[in-house]
Amino acid sequence: MRTDKRKVALVGTGMVGMSYAYSLLNQGVCDELVLIDINRKRAEGEAMDLNHGLAFSASHMKIYAGEYRDCSDADIVAICAGVAQKPGETRLDLLKRNASVFQSIVQPVAESGFNGIFLVATNPVDIMTRITYSLSGFNPKRVLGSGTALDTARLRYLLGESLRVDPRNVHAYVMGEHGDSEFVPWSQAMIATKPILSLCGGEEDMVCREELKRIEDEVRGAAYKIIEAKQATYYGIGMALTRITRAILGDENSVFTVSAMLRGEYGQSEVYAGVPCIINKNGIQRVLSLDLTEEEKKQFHKSCDTLREGFEGIL
Ligand SMILES: NC(=O)c1ccc[n+]([C@@H]2O[C@H](COP(=O)([O-])OP(=O)(O)OC[C@H]3O[C@@H](n4cnc5c(N)ncnc54)[C@H](O)[C@@H]3O)[C@@H](O)[C@H]2O)c1
Numbered sequence: 422m423r424t425d426k427r428k429v430a431l432v433g434t435g436m437v438g439m440s441y442a443y444s445l446l447n448q449g450v451c452d453e454l455v456l457i458d459i460n461r462k463r464a465e466g467e468a469m470d471l472n473h474g475l476a477f478s479a480s481h482m483k484i485y486a487g488e489y490r491d492c493s494d495a496d497i498v499a500i501c502a503g504v505a506q507k508p509g510e511t512r513l514d515l516l517k518r519n520a521s522v523f524q525s526i527v528q529p530v531a532e533s534g535f536n537g538i539f540l541v542a543t544n545p546v547d548i549m550t551r552i553t554y555s556l557s558g559f560n561p562k563r564v565l566g567s568g569t570a571l572d573t574a575r576l577r578y579l580l581g582e583s584l585r586v587d588p589r590n591v592h593a594y595v596m597g598e599h600g601d602s603e604f605v606p607w608s609q610a611m612i613a614t615k616p617i618l619s620l621c622g623g624e625e626d627m628v629c630r631e632e633l634k635r636i637e638d639e640v641r642g643a644a645y646k647i648i649e650a651k652q653a654t655y656y657g658i659g660m661a662l663t664r665i666t667r668a669i670l671g672d673e674n675s676v677f678t679v680s681a682m683l684r685g686e687y688g689q690s691e692v693y694a695g696v697p698c699i700i701n702k703n704g705i706q707r708v709l710s711l712d713l714t715e716e717e718k719k720q721f722h723k724s725c726d727t728l729r730e731g732f733e734g735i736l
Contacts, residue, residue: 429666430455441542454484501543503523551732568680570664608717670702687722
């Protein structure tokens with residue numbers, strides 16, 4: 422049974438999970454945070470560590486290591502458990518290992534009586550979110566993944582740097598798989614309400630388009646670059662998850678490119694992929710259908726095919 426306190430249950434207290442937890446605490450996003458991990462001792466240590474920061478925190482939060490039964494009254498169960506990507510390994514390589522991890526998580530969460538929203542970060546995130554949906558039997562509006570939310574943040578940052586505009590005034594999305602087949606629908610990219618493609622043209626056209634391609638490639642390769650340098654990525658995703666959590670708990674109706682089940686949008690169905698969605702206390706209020714060009718539609722369908730193939734034969 423859900424109550425009026427804002428409660429998050431986090432499964433997987435590794436680098437991603439704890440970056441999320443640390444960010445939740447620093448931003449005072451929830452009132453209660455329960456940490457669950459197959460390594461109970463690790464969860465206990467993390468709870469102690471965070472609790473010792475409460476004296477310096479702007480808000481109070483009840484933080485403890487718990488069990489799956491503690492999910493019963495949570496608003497959100499965030500899943501960050503799994504195996505981290507190794508250097509050179511694609512996200513799809515991780516799939517088999519992480520699918521069996523999820524069997525041991527989603528069922529006990531559902532059995533606890535949990536009636537909130539699943540928020541998934543484990544890679545390959547689009548497929549892991551679809552697995553969570555299948556295993557839980559929840560309405561797909563209440564099962565979402567971080568999708569291309571982080572990639573979109575990286576895109577806005579890089580465009581802001583290149584065009585010398587505050588990223589908050591750059592409106593552009595990364596869509597499709599959170600992975601190698603993701604793409605930027607440039608026809609939909611704006612600075613305020615000015616289409617970014619309108620900046621190209623004339624003598625500078627090639628330079629402009631090459632710069633946009635360089636930015637898109639950099640976004641796509643960002644995770645590989647960070648993993649090569651420091652083995653894992655976690656702060657950015659922790660903050661992205663925190664922002665999505667705020668949108669859910671605050672019933673914001675904010676737009677994020679999360680991994681959502683498509684049911685006819687973009688001519689796709691029965692696949693989870695990163696698309697702009699309106700997020701509120703019920704999860705995905707609605708998927709936004711953008712007017713993609715024919716070429717962009719092809720890229721999106723190709724990405725969905727990759728995700729569909731990845732899911733086949735897993736469960
Ligand atoms: N979606 C994104 O944008 C994004 C970004 C970065 C990383 N990730 C993914 O997040 C996941 C976690 O990465 P990490 O760096 O935190 O890994 P990590 O190894 O630091 O942490 C994983 C945690 O999961 C726990 N765990 C493993 N099996 C479990 C089970 N059956 N039940 C409960 N807990 C279990 C481990 O004990 C560990 O604490 C990976 O799949 C990684 O690829 C996603």
